[in-house]
Amino acid sequence: MAILKWTGLDSFLRRDADTAGAVLIYGPDAGTVRERARQLVISIAGSIDDPFAVIRLDDSDLAGDPARLVDETQALSFGGGRRVVWVENAGSAFAKAVPLLVADRPGNLVVAEAGVLAKTAALRSLFEPAAHLWIVPCYEDSEVDLERLIVEELDAKDLATDLEVRQALIDLLGADRRMSRQELAKLALYCHGRTRVTLADVEAVCGDVADLSVDDLLNAVFDGALADADEAFMRLRDSGQSGAGLLAMAANHAARLTRLRVDVERGKSPEMAVRQARPPIFYKQQPVLQRQVALWDGESLLAASEMIGRATRDTRTTILSALNDQITHRAFLSLARLALQHRHNTRN
Structure with missing residues (x-):
């Protein structure tokens, strides 16, 4: 079973990315799934907006033509180098296409996003036993994850927070990584030009996104x-x-x-x-x-x-x-x- 732990992304890029055929990123937190997919796509292709380096597909695009996935993985890049085939909403059509990928000819890297997958789900059954297919399970942010997120978004902008402020933010955030980042970005903009975030700032700016999805x-x-x-x-x-x-x-x-x-x-x-x-x-x-x-x-x-x-x-x-x-x-x-x-x- 090839599990990519996100803290080991650099190691994966150095040692395993060239032989990997596909990476499946899944879980209940759509924001974290999307964020990690974007990071991986950028790490391989250098951008998410270059149409010559990134091919974007939806599961529905493969429904009538599963072989299209193989065609895209074997297509040559216009500018040289390896491209990324980014599949969103990966489901039954993608599951039918995955067995067509050839282990010893990985070609362009497939990065697929999916929602909650049970242990018996078809996609996990396909990916977990295969050495050239990798999985990235994403779970809802823990308090430690949210603390790290607050540091990334606020401390990095020289905005200090005390324990009471951080706890208030943790209570408000958490359902979706993307929405949590957006709330913190709004808070940082609101506090622009200052050095400290207060509890009043949090109450004035941040909505309760922990229960909103x-x-x-x-x-x-x-x-x-x-x-x-x-x-x-x-x-x-x-x-x-x-x-x-x-x-x-x-x-x-x-x-x-x-x-x-x-x-x-x-x-x-x-x-x-x-x-x-x-x-x-x-x-x-x-x-x-x-x-x-x-x-x-x-x-x-x-x-x-x-x-x-x-x-x-x-x-x-x-x-x-x-x-x-x-x-x-x-x-x-x-x-x-x-x-x-x-x-x-x-x-x-």
Whole structure:
């Protein structure tokens, strides 16, 4: 089993990167997963924005053509050197493509991002036994990790913090590494020109992101909780989350509910459908999805998917690009109203 511990990244780059075929970075903290993927891509390719050095794919890009992954790993770089094939939302399509990678001809490095993966997940079963495939498990930040993050973001800018301030920050941060960094960056900007951060500064600037994640938004939307959906969207937007990214995750959520709903319509109870889902659903999310799969029927989920698709297309048009936030916000509130209507219909 080839496990890349992040503290050993430099060693990996010196000794093992040239023979590695792919690195799978996964875990419940999407911010940490993305941050480490970016660091690895930059370490190999020198940039994340150079189209000649970095090829970006989504799991859906491989769904109809798994061999494309192999084609990209064997493609020559325009400027010489090794390229990176960066795969986001790695799932079932990526799992079908991985066995096509040849161990003795690694080619360009594949860096893949995934969410929570159970021990029996197909991707872990493929990666863990293979010497040329590496895994990077990412877990939610511990207090020690958050202390280190505070040092990186505040102490490095010559902003001193006392124990009370650091503890207040630790209590507020933690759900998502990217959001935690953004909160600390806002705090550093607020305290620009000073030498110390006070508790009043923390209270004035930092929102409570420890309990806020994209899941909070999606749960509120698909539960029909309009006020909660509105608040979650605004806070995620203010923290820097892109509308396109939120819509993509909403599309994935709707697709998962659709698969679960098919199982229910074939005779399973919502509880059984969620418990037996593959890939497994994170245990904290199981009660939520059980509730939602009972609330939504197949026809309404199709309507929800179409609504998300229209909003996604609108955000990609040049004319409407300046209205991305408004389009995304409207789409989420429309979805929440649709869920709320189903709740009322169920009660009646």
